[in-house]
Amino acid sequence: MAIDYQERIPNNVDLGENRTLQRALEQWQPRFLDWWREMGPSDFAAAEVYLRTATSVDAKGWASYGAVKMPDYRWGIFLADPVAERTIGFGDELGKPAWQQVPGEHRSTLRRLIVTQGDTEPASVEQQRLLGHTCPSLYDLRNLFQVNVEEGRHLWAMVYLLHAYFGRDGREEAEELLQRHSGDADKPRILGTFNEPITDWLSFFMFTYFTDRDGKFQLKSLAESAFDPLSRTCTFMLTEEAHHMFVGDTGIARVIKRTLEVMKELGTEDAATIRAAGAVDLATLQRYLNFWFSSSLDLFGSESSSNAAGYFATGIKGRPDEAQYPDHLATDAVAEVAMPDGKGGVTSESIPMRNAMNEVVRGSYVRDCEIGVKRWNRLIEKAGYATTLRLPSPRFRRSIGAWAGAPVTPEGEIIAREAWERRLGDWLPSESDRAFVRSLMQKVTEPGKMAAWIAPPDRGINNLGIDYEYVRLQ
Numbered sequence: 001m002a003i004d005y006q007e008r009i010p011n012n013v014d015l016g017e018n019r020t021l022q023r024a025l026e027q028w029q030p031r032f033l034d035w036w037r038e039m040g041p042s043d044f045a046a047a048e049v050y051l052r053t054a055t056s057v058d059a060k061g062w063a064s065y066g067a068v069k070m071p072d073y074r075w076g077i078f079l080a081d082p083v084a085e086r087t088i089g090f091g092d093e094l095g096k097p098a099w100q101q102v103p104g105e106h107r108s109t110l111r112r113l114i115v116t117q118g119d120t121e122p123a124s125v126e127q128q129r130l131l132g133h134t135c136p137s138l139y140d141l142r143n144l145f146q147v148n149v150e151e152g153r154h155l156w157a158m159v160y161l162l163h164a165y166f167g168r169d170g171r172e173e174a175e176e177l178l179q180r181h182s183g184d185a186d187k188p189r190i191l192g193t194f195n196e197p198i199t200d201w202l203s204f205f206m207f208t209y210f211t212d213r214d215g216k217f218q219l220k221s222l223a224e225s226a227f228d229p230l231s232r233t234c235t236f237m238l239t240e241e242a243h244h245m246f247v248g249d250t251g252i253a254r255v256i257k258r259t260l261e262v263m264k265e266l267g268t269e270d271a272a273t274i275r276a277a278g279a280v281d282l283a284t285l286q287r288y289l290n291f292w293f294s295s296s297l298d299l300f301g302s303e304s305s306s307n308a309a310g311y312f313a314t315g316i317k318g319r320p321d322e323a324q325y326p327d328h329l330a331t332d333a334v335a336e337v338a339m340p341d342g343k344g345g346v347t348s349e350s351i352p353m354r355n356a357m358n359e360v361v362r363g364s365y366v367r368d369c370e371i372g373v374k375r376w377n378r379l380i381e382k383a384g385y386a387t388t389l390r391l392p393s394p395r396f397r398r399s400i401g402a403w404a405g406a407p408v409t410p411e412g413e414i415i416a417r418e419a420w421e422r423r424l425g426d427w428l429p430s431e432s433d434r435a436f437v438r439s440l441m442q443k444v445t446e447p448g449k450m451a452a453w454i455a456p457p458d459r460g461i462n463n464l465g466i467d468y469e470y471v472r473l474q
């Protein structure tokens with residue numbers, strides 16, 4: 001299905017056939033653009049950025065590259081092609097036809113999930129809005145802006161669903177998505193992680209590695225939804241999401257690579273000496289990792305959740321790649337989940353599988369996170385050092401679920417609260433860590449040049465050289 005770029009709102013949903021919906025979205029469009037100007041990347045409106053834009057949703061068309069000024073980016077509505085006679089893949093409605101409209105009884109639940117998903121997209125743009133001023137290279141600046149415009153489009157994806165399927169309530173929610181702001185004291189974003197400031201590029205790489213990966217798992221779960229328009233929307237969003245995680249994965253690898261070079265050059269593993277040479281010592285990197293991983297784990301919700309059981313039973317939200325599971329009903333199965341025993345220890349609780357879905361998905365997420373960590377550790381090992389980076393225990397520093405507030409070390413040990421509070425500074429970035437990392441953030445905009453704290457990427461974008469002028473600053 002080709003995307004119609006002649007329309008004011010590019011789309012592949014025959015928007016022109018539904019004048020009421022088209023008009024409603026055309027009224028929302030200028031408000032989105034106002035939001036982008038106020039809350040999006042600050043001060044780069046005139047820059048020409050080498051961006052990828054989808055021209056169709058198939059393999060050939062979804063990645064067309066060219067120089068674009070960000071406010072002229074063609075945000076639009078793109079759904080993956082429909083699957084003929086698609087049926088529901090799990091839950092009590094297994095095998096029945098997928099829904100093309102929202103069933104009345106699931107209206108408010110579906111709306112809440114779509115709003116929660118939609119809320120994260122502009123939130124991340126807001127979190128990252130000042131990073132352009134401290135970019136380590138034009139290559140990185142371009143990647144930041146690519147991520148930002150696509151998150152903007154993902155907001156469009158959810159706003160389309162709200163307008164098209166939820167009537168007046170949906171339109172009101174679409175307005176609210178532009179009213180809440182990341183970190184705002186009165187109207188914050190819905191989920192915790194999306195209110196955390198991202199003021200340095202190390203945090204940006206951690207966010208795109210860990211938090212965008214939550215996006216991957218949530219979108220995969222929603223791609224299984226019985227509500228077919230949601231499923232098709234999320235399926236297409238996932239094609240864009242891969243690049244965001246690539247930015248995080250390779251970004252962290254490049255920071256490590258540069259640090260290893262400095263360690264070799266100076267023949268030292270001493271953090272202060274590495275810092276004095278302008279690189280990020282691995283202990284600091286580990287603390288940033290601990291922060292963003294633990295925060296992102298909260299995004300999966302509670303270990304035992306009646307919400308999650310309800311989503312699964314009704315067919316609203318499945319497990320990522322549901323087809324890989326032998327049992328799509330999950331009525332009799334139980335999951336053994338580690339819970340605090342209330343006496344400072346751990347106990348294993350048998351939870352009905354449907355209630356344990358958040359934990360099941362969190363488990364898959366943790367395994368996916370480990371892949372990058374292994375790759376980073378290979379770099380360190382190959383350079384001849386014994387340090388290993390580690391994912392902290394999933395019970396460490398949790399704010400949501402059974403382990404919320406529990407004094408657990410990164411190794412997973414429950415310790416006395418006082419000792420835990422005292423040692424938090426060893427495990428999480430301190431104010432001075434953050435100040436140090438910020439001090440490294442000097443803007444580099446000469447094509448092909450990199451800031452001293454990060455190694456160049458292995459290759460450029462779309463087969464272009466690393467020294468290509470990915471952003472033409474005006």
Ligand code: BYC
Pocket residue numbers: 112113114116117120121124151190191192193211212213214215216218219298299300301302303304305306307308317358400401
């Ligand atoms: N912070 O039964 P519970 C992305 C709320 S990222 C604050 O434990 P449930 C992206 C929860 O909403 C993916 N509140 O959990 C990445 C519920 O509130 P209500 C975003 C939280 O409902 C990077 C209550 O606690 N998409 O795309 O099973 C850049 C009890 O909930 C948090 C989605 O999340 C938290 N961390 O599951 C850009 C998908 N966690 O309803 C984009 C849509 C839980 O009682 N959302 N709560 O008022 C969902 O599927 C679910 O809402 C959750 C929670 C998975 C978040």
